[in-house]
Amino acid sequence: MSVNKLLVAGAGQMGAGIAQVSAVAGLEVVMIDVADEFIARGMAGIEKGLGRLVEKGRMEAGARDAALARISTSTDIAAGADADLFLEAAPESMELKQELFEKAAATLRPDAIIATNTSSLSVSKLAAFVTEPVRFVGIHFFNPVPMMALVEVVRGEQTSDETLSAARSFAEAVGKTAITVTDSPGFVVNRILFPMINEAANAYHESVASAGDIDTGMKLGANWPMGPLALADLVGLDTTKAILETLERELGEARYTPSPALGELVAAGRLGRKSGSGFYDYGK
Numbered sequence: 001m002s003v004n005k006l007l008v009a010g011a012g013q014m015g016a017g018i019a020q021v022s023a024v025a026g027l028e029v030v031m032i033d034v035a036d037e038f039i040a041r042g043m044a045g046i047e048k049g050l051g052r053l054v055e056k057g058r059m060e061a062g063a064r065d066a067a068l069a070r071i072s073t074s075t076d077i078a079a080g081a082d083a084d085l086f087l088e089a090a091p092e093s094m095e096l097k098q099e100l101f102e103k104a105a106a107t108l109r110p111d112a113i114i115a116t117n118t119s120s121l122s123v124s125k126l127a128a129f130v131t132e133p134v135r136f137v138g139i140h141f142f143n144p145v146p147m148m149a150l151v152e153v154v155r156g157e158q159t160s161d162e163t164l165s166a167a168r169s170f171a172e173a174v175g176k177t178a179i180t181v182t183d184s185p186g187f188v189v190n191r192i193l194f195p196m197i198n199e200a201a202n203a204y205h206e207s208v209a210s211a212g213d214i215d216t217g218m219k220l221g222a223n224w225p226m227g228p229l230a231l232a233d234l235v236g237l238d239t240t241k242a243i244l245e246t247l248e249r250e251l252g253e254a255r256y257t258p259s260p261a262l263g264e265l266v267a268a269g270r271l272g273r274k275s276g277s278g279f280y281d282y283g284k
């Protein structure tokens with residue numbers, strides 16, 4: 001099955017990014033969220049992102065306008081009932097996702113693919129919330145979506161070959177390279193990346209160096225394009241902590257225990273870029 005129409009749930013960092021790259025690739029997109037203010041914020045981000053491409057001469061103004069015209073929004077899932085693919089990019093909560101998937105399974109066409117962008121929850125467990133788990137798959141984008149070239153396509157226990165192949169084709173159609181991963185905590189990239197971010201947070205907590213020097217160390221000493229603490233701020237420190245907690249619980253290894261620095265910053269409401277401060281201040 002080829003995906004021509006996407007219904008994306010969540011207009012946050014990931015949902016808006018997925019809507020953007022899909023619309024640019026020519027797909028029709030319906031983006032839903034729970035309130036108009038979140039939709040407005042997501043659309044403003046997309047307009048800003050596409051506007052920057054036009055300013056840099058990497059996109060024609062007409063192509064930007066056409067991409068924006070392909071995105072419609074709603075607070076009602078029924079607005080995307082005829083979509084080929086439902087991709088959930090709502091907060092990382094099993095209960096919240098359960099409600100969304102049950103609603104999606106009841107609303108969408110019976111042959112539609114239902115997918116999750118979860119970073120850390122089990123794709124097979126989430127698949128239990130839909131009527132046909134063979135059509136359920138993980139499609140895990142990376143942040144920021146327009147810039148990151150990878151998508152992990154995650155095969156749940158019951159995901160069919162057809163569903164997997166449609167998910168891979170969708171990822172490639174929106175300009176990404178897909179790798180296929182079995183349903184295992186953190187998949188490939190986060191399982192390896194997050195313990196490294198956590199170690200950077202521990203080094204910060206133990207005053208080994210300042211945040212800036214830790215990041216410069218990893219940029220110049222390990223050729224990371226961005227330092228681990230700046231990356232944690234971009235991901236969101238609450239999301240970073242939640243991913244580590246899941247890895248610790250699922251893999252049973254103390255090395256995934258979130259650094260006290262993450263706990264302190266999250267408790268203080270310093271969630272990274274999205275809240276205006278985290279390991280760094282963003283002057284908002």
Ligand code: NAD
Pocket residue numbers: 009010011012013014015032033034035038088089090091092093096100117118119120140141142143234235236239
């Ligand atoms: P976010 O907080 O930026 O956005 C989530 C959005 O979902 C919010 O706008 C919220 O209002 C909306 N929402 C809440 N309940 C909803 C519902 N019932 N229906 C529709 N929308 C609803 O979060 P995010 O960073 O975009 O993360 C979304 C998902 O993507 C999570 O599962 C996360 O693990 C995963 N993910 C995040 C990253 C990252 O770097 N942030 C990377 C890959 C995957």
